[in-house]
Amino acid sequence: MKKRNVVFAGCGGITGAWMNAVKAFPDVKIVGLCDLSASSIDAFSERWKVSPVSAGDDLERVIRESGADTVFDCTVPSAHHAVTKTSLAAGxxxxxxxxxxxxxxxxxxxxxxxxxxxxxxAVIQNRRYLPGIRRFRQAIGEAAIGALTTLDVDFYIGAHFGGFRADMNHVLLLDMAIHTFDQARFLSGADAEYVYAADWNPAGSWYRHGASAVAFFEMSGGVRCTYRGSWCAGGCNTSWEGQWRATGTTGTLLWDGDSVLSGERDAGGTALIHDFAAVDVPPEAPIEHTGHAGVIRDFLDSLHAGRTPGTDCTDNVKSVAMVLAAVESAEAGKRVKVWREAHT
Ligand SMILES: NC(=O)c1ccc[n+]([C@@H]2O[C@H](COP(=O)([O-])OP(=O)(O)OC[C@H]3O[C@@H](n4cnc5c(N)ncnc54)[C@H](O)[C@@H]3O)[C@@H](O)[C@H]2O)c1
Structure with missing residues (x-):
């Protein structure tokens, strides 16, 4: 396998998840480190015992001097556009x-x-690479509850990050809901067409803006998806993957975002409330690389094989379009069309 010569752009908190994955991948060689903060570069080098060929705050120079062919962008969201364009332009x-x-x-x-x-x-959507969501998706796909009509998801985690999130506009929608909305597309196979959303900053919030949100998506094929979430809800947390209810034409599946999946299907009867029988849910199948490791492995394998990765930007832009339409709806206070060109 040809080694990929990698520059990390951004050496902050999330690189721990990346390094725990790539340290086991023999086709990754880290040749460069780029960050606006020299101390972040030093801390990365020290923690992971990496001696880069080139390091500094000028990404174009670090790529050139290190001879990199790959960039891992772990910068803050506001820098992703410039970092990606610079990296692509550098080959x-x-x-x-x-x-x-x-x-x-x-x-x-x-x-x-x-x-x-x-x-x-390609983009890190690590929540697609977990056994629980694969199993939930399989159960929906097997039509154990008939045809999917509705997805409802709750996301409640009181997370004290500090850093860039504390000061970010629409923090929950922009920095977290991308995961959940992308999961909704992954689970349903449907794309969003319209959204009505609101976000707000509840009393006691330790964020500056938009720590709580609700959204209602009209998806293709008549599927509807509702979302309720907060990053400043202390206690009784959901999982990071959210707590889901999938309603189909003949039954319902519940997934806790982890390993608990159950369901009931209509078993007939003539009473006001019909009889219901437990759905036979599929067993959880292990996957070799999970979370960040799963996305990174798929990205590397796709480069070796010359195929499109599972989280390619051409697909991910449809999830980002959901987020940005939700933000637009929240700001305008009205139902908004989700970008249609993204679906072509
Ligand atoms: N996939 C996940 O589950 C997950 C989890 C946490 C964070 N993230 C994402 O990871 C990214 C980074 O988050 P973090 O928690 O590591 O933040 P962080 O603040 O800890 O680290 C970001 C680093 O990027 C550097 N930086 C900013 N602009 C830069 C630029 N133009 N060039 C080079 N370096 C630059 C900063 O100096 C900082 O060291 C964000 O996009 C965040 O949403 C993803």
Whole structure:
């Protein structure tokens, strides 16, 4: 397997998840480190015993001096557009952290830049690479509850991050809901068409803006998806993957976002409330690489094989479009069309 020569752009908190994955991958060689903060570069080098060929705050120079062919973008969301464009222009394939960008114009521009450069740009959607969601998706796909009509998801975690999130506009929708909305597309196979959303900052919030949100999506094929979430709800947390209810034409499945999956299907009867029987849910099948490791492995394998990765920007832009339409709806206080070109 050809080794990929990698520059990390951004050496902060999330790189721990990346390094725990790539340290086991023999086809990854870290040749460069880039961060605006020299102390972050030093801390990364020290923690992971990495001696880069080049390091500094100028990404274009670090790529050139290190001879990199791949960039892992772990910078803050507001930097993703510039980092991705610089990397693609320098001839690198890019795997970047979510969310792709903070505006649809930027996200579309990144997709165009990757296409024009003939390079791959894929996005970390680590929650697609977990046994629980694969199992839930399989159960929905097996039509154990008939045809899917509705997905409802709750996400409640009181998370004290500090850092860039504390000061970010629409923090829950922009920095977290991308995971949940992308999961909704992954589970349903449907794309969003319209959204009505609201977000607010509850009393006692330790964020500056938008720590709680609700959204209602009209999806293709008549599927509807509701979302309720908060990052400043202390106690009784859901999982990071959310707590889901899938309603079908003949039954319901419940998934706790982890390993608890159950369901009931209509067993007939003539009473006001019909009889219901437990659904036979599929067993959880282990997957070799989970979370970040799963996305990174798929990205590397796709480059070796010359195929499109599962979380390619051309697909992920449809999830980002959900987030950005939800933000637009929350700001305008009205139902908003989710970008349609993203579906072509
Ligand atoms: N996939 C997940 O589950 C998950 C979890 C946490 C964070 N994230 C994402 O990871 C990204 C980084 O989050 P974090 O928690 O590591 O933040 P962080 O603040 O700990 O680290 C970000 C680093 O990027 C650097 N940086 C900012 N702009 C830069 C630029 N233009 N060039 C080079 N370096 C730059 C900062 O100096 C900082 O060291 C965000 O997009 C976040 O949403 C994803």
């Amino acid at each position: 690198c394939d890019v795997l970047g952290e979510k969310p792709m960008a903070l505006s649809l114009d930027e996200a579309v521009d990144m997709v165009t830049a990757a296409r024009n450069a003939g390079k791959t740009y």
